[in-house]
Amino acid sequence: MHSIIHPTGEHDYRRGIRHHFDGSSQTAECSVEPGSAADLAKIMKVIKEHNVEFAVKGGGHTSNPGFSSTRGIHIALSRFRRITYNEGNKELTVGAGCLFHQISDYMRGRNRNIVGGGIGVGIGGWMTGGGYSLKTNQYGLGIDNLVQIEIVTPDGEVERAAEDLKSDLFWAVKGGGNNFGIVTEFVVKTHFQRPAYAKVLIFKEAHVEDVKRAILEFITRKDPKAAIVAAFRYYLKDSLELRKDSLEDPKDSLEDLKDSLGGLKDFLEDGSLSNFCYNYLLTRVASTV
Incomplete structure (x- = not known):
């Protein structure tokens, strides 16, 4: 190209x-x-x-x-978006300009995916920054699943690096950002992918302390198949992004969650979402109402 x-x-x-x-x-x-x-x-x-x-x-x-x-x-790096999957070793080669929803779309139907980030996030900065994922509890960070890279060094040389090939450079890139060169291609491990469940819950400011306690208890349980991303945001009163009256009422959120989880028996049976996670979410969210 x-x-x-x-x-x-x-x-x-x-x-x-x-x-x-x-x-x-x-x-x-x-x-x-x-x-x-x-x-x-x-x-x-x-x-x-x-x-x-x-x-x-x-x-x-x-x-x-x-x-x-x-x-x-x-x-x-928007032109580095080639993705190829190796059926033999189950590794995925991804261009550094790819976004994670593009990778997921490519892997759809294969029942496998990589340890990755969210919709709209690019693999380049995410991976070279360490790569924390909702799958990290099971499979480690993104860099723990990195097999090989193609990189352009600051002096304009194209190199490949791995554990057994320019290992110092490979080690440095895993968390070192773009300080050691510009990675143009990643080769990463894939893992078996079952259907997954995700939910966004929004609570008003009055419930902040209850929510923080629930998050802390959730984390200490260390369920490898469960993850949580918490964000505490404050918006201006007249913000166009999110008006105060658009926030979900916690009671509505709980009922919505119960309805959503009610149809997940198939997921529970194949282990995608542990029974602990299901019951814990219902119990802890209910305690904040």
């Missing part, structure tokens, strides 16, 4: 620098979409020769300006 440079102001330029959180984006001199690791290597040689400020964006889900945005040359 060929590479493209987008000058400031073009539609594709705006798409290239855009992030999930608007405050993370910066106005770059240009946005470039390399079409191959070889082209990216050439770009890195130019950047090194002229000592130009640059940044690299995979999925663009960071909430911090400067992490994957710049006022210099912005490199978007």
Whole structure:
């Protein structure tokens, strides 16, 4: 695939620098979409020769300006989206520009998936940052399931690294972000994937202490097949994102949860959702009402 440079102001330029959180984006001199690791290597040689400020964006889900945005040359990995599955060793090769819902769509019907992140999150920054997942209790972090990488080093060389190949570089990338190069491809383990159940519960501020106690108790039970993501958010009174009167009433949330869980007998029987998790959710959510 060929590479493209987008000058400031073009539609594709705006798409290239855009992030999930608007405050993370910066106005770059240009946005470039390399079409191959070889082209990216050439770009890195130019950047090194002229000592130009640059940044690299995979999925663009960071909430911090400067992490994957710049006022210099912005490199978007959106063309690195090839995905291939090896039926023999059950490993998945994923381009660094892939988003996790694209990976899940690709794996649909195979009853397998990788340890990964949420919808809209890119594999690049997530994986090189360690990769915490809802499956981490069972299978470890994303980097614990990493088999091999293709990486473009700061001096513009394309390398492959694994436990038995440039092992120091492989070790450094697993949690070191993009400080040691730009990963263009990941080879990762896959695991058997059963149907899963997820639920979003929203509680009003008056229940914060009860919710915190419930979360803490949930975590200490250490059910390997259960996970929870907690977010405490405060919105301006007139915020367009979420008005106060749109918050679910805890009693409504509980009834909704009971209805949703009522049809999960098949999941419970094959072990996708443990009986403990089912009963615990009902008990603890009820205690906050």
